[in-house]
Amino acid sequence: DAGVIQSPRHEVTEMGQEVTLRCKPISGHDYLFWYRQTMMRGLELLIYFNNNVPIDDSGMPEDRFSAKMPNASFSTLKIQPSEPRDSAVYFCASSPELGTGNYEQYFGPGTRLTVT
Amino acid sequence: GEDVEQSLFLSVREGDSSVINCTYTDSSSTYLYWYKQEPGAGLQLLTYIFSNMDMKQDQRLTVLLNKKDKHLSLRIADTQTGDSAIYFCAEIDPLDTGRRALTFGSGTRLQVQP
Numbered sequence: 001d002a003g004v005i006q007s008p009r010h011e012v013t014e015m016g017q018e019v020t021l022r023c024k025p026i027s028g029h030d031y032l033f034w035y036r037q038t039m040m041r042g043l044e045l046l047i048y049f050n051n052n053v054p055i056d057d058s059g060m061p062e063d064r065f066s067a068k069m070p071n072a073s074f075s076t077l078k079i080q081p082s083e084p085r086d087s088a089v090y091f092c093a094s095s096p097e098l099g100t101g102n103y104e105q106y107f108g109p110g111t112r113l114t115v116t
Numbered sequence: 117g118e119d120v121e122q123s124l125f126l127s128v129r130e131g132d133s134s135v136i137n138c139t140y141t142d143s144s145s146t147y148l149y150w151y152k153q154e155p156g157a158g159l160q161l162l163t164y165i166f167s168n169m170d171m172k173q174d175q176r177l178t179v180l181l182n183k184k185d186k187h188l189s190l191r192i193a194d195t196q197t198g199d200s201a202i203y204f205c206a207e208i209d210p211l212d213t214g215r216r217a218l219t220f221g222s223g224t225r226l227q228v229q230p
Contacts, residue, residue, distance in 0.1 A: 004158075031216055043159075043204065043220040056217060091158060095216065103147055103208050105218060107158040 004108035006092050012114045018080040021111045024073055025094030033093040033105060034067055034077050043091075049075065061086075082115045089113070122205055122221035129229050134192040136224045138205030141186065148181065149218065150190045151204040159204065162190075192226075200228045 005024040013019055025032045034046040047057040052069045060067070064083070069075040079086055089112050093105040119141040128134045140148070146167050151159040165172045165179045165188070172179045178191040192199055205221040 033217060042222050045217040048217055050216070056215065059217075093159075103210055103216060104149070104161055104164065106161065107151075109158045 004092055004094055004106055006090075006108035006111050008111060009109060010112050010114075012116065013082055014116055015083055016081045017115075018078065019082045019086075019113060019115075021077040021090050021092075021113070023075045023077070023092030023108060025075070025092070026096075026106055027073065028096065029094035029106075030072075030097040031095040031105075032069060032075050033095070034075070035091040035093065035107075037089040037091060037110070038087075046077070046090075079113075082113075084115045087113055087115050120205055120207055120219055120221040122203075122224045124222065125225050125227070127227045127229060128195050130195060130197055132195055134190075134195045134199065134226055134228075136190045136192075136203050136205075136226065138188040138190075138221055139186055140188065140205075140207050142207060142209055142219075146209045147207065148179075148188050149206045149208075150177075150179065151206060151220075153202045153204065153223070155201075162203075195226075195228050197228045197230060200226055202226070 007022045031050050033048040035043050037043045045059040047060055047067045048055055049069045067077045089110045091107050091110045093107045095105045122138045149164045150162045152162050153159050163174050163177050165181050176193045180189045202223040202225050204223045206218040208218050210216050
């Protein structure tokens, strides 16, 4: 398996522009997570899905952020309009419903977003 | 709520053992994980331990869990320069909270000197 795939790997955009980050989870995994990593706040959960349904979006900063999972193999995280404080590395992770008995999550390589 | 804490930095010489420590507040934490992050890369799952275990060994890695003190440690034997990275401790308690998201510590940067 190729692992969790994210695109783009790097994104530089101007304030006010729309940004869309993409994720393909590991095939067969039922859970998909979006995390954000910054120097100030570390790694924090934004939202997660189970079987394509959003379960917990309490970490989504504000209405400018939205996430969708139209099918089991694709998810998007959209920021509109983007602001400089959104600059961070955004990780997607996936997890099987029943793994080895624990709840391991497998991470993608991340998208480094810079908003100028 | 959950809180996971780690020291920020550790420096060791190549060939020595490294011990990275983590404390957590949620006494019902069920699963505890160690992830490794190299520069510019995602998080790689290294190992995990269940809360009903005291120790787990996996090749050069040994995880120790002290439930009384809510302390978790990761020992890396014969540390190599390739082990230089940031190491994250994380916990999850889905059986109690129903929540599947990980709570991460701030990460410990391990620097291995040749």
